[in-house]
Amino acid sequence: MAVALLSAKRSKDPNTQVGACIVNQENKIVGTGYNRMPNGCDGELPWAHTGPKLERKYIYVCHAELNAIINKSKADMNGCTIYVTLFPCNECAKLIIQAGLSEVVYLSDKYHDEDETIASRRMLDLLTNVLLEEWSEIQINTPKPCGKPSQKS
Numbered sequence: 001m002a003v004a005l006l007s008a009k010r011s012k013d014p015n016t017q018v019g020a021c022i023v024n025q026e027n028k029i030v031g032t033g034y035n036r037m038p039n040g041c042d043g044e045l046p047w048a049h050t051g052p053k054l055e056r057k058y059i060y061v062c063h064a065e066l067n068a069i070i071n072k073s074k075a076d077m078n079g080c081t082i083y084v085t086l087f088p089c090n091e092c093a094k095l096i097i098q099a100g101l102s103e104v105v106y107l108s109d110k111y112h113d114e115d116e117t118i119a120s121r122r123m124l125d126l127l128t129n130v131l132l133e134e135w136s137e138i139q140i141n142t143p144k145p146c147g148k149p150s151q152k153s
């Protein structure tokens, strides 16, 4: 989950940064991702979360889970676990299931009562091999940059 949190830090979403990390049965990392615009579209699409539908991020952004699955280094993800900093939406739940992942570990569930989350839970709960766990709060302390302090005359 700490790696998922670190990945989230790369997101340019000004409102919600989400990170995901997929590990195999030996706990080796096989993919990471964060919410971002499709490749090559950075800076061209809106990050707003209000306003007209086509000027809001939602129809463009690739979710962290999608990116982690796409970035995977392993052909087969059966039996893998996905650590994600925010409970998956319905579209990502479908991807997670179809990719053969066995376990979902999440940190925040801030959209618990949204239809997308309810639908996601419904699908994930249907699979007995998908476990949902809540993590206690973890904090990453960003180290101060090393190197010489700039010299002022």
Ligand SMILES: Nc1nc(=O)n([C@H]2C[C@H](O)[C@@H](COP(=O)(O)O)O2)cc1CO
Binding pocket: 013, 015, 016, 017, 018, 034, 035, 036, 049, 057, 061, 062, 063, 064, 065, 086, 087, 088, 089, 092, 111
């Ligand atoms: N599990 C998730 N993975 C994600 O990558 N996201 C992304 C989509 C948006 O970029 C952002 C949510 O924006 P907001 O509605 O909190 O301003 O998080 C959202 C969810 C929640 O469904």
Ligand SMILES: [Zn+2]
Binding pocket: 063, 065, 088, 089, 090, 091, 092, 093
């Ligand atoms: Zn999603």
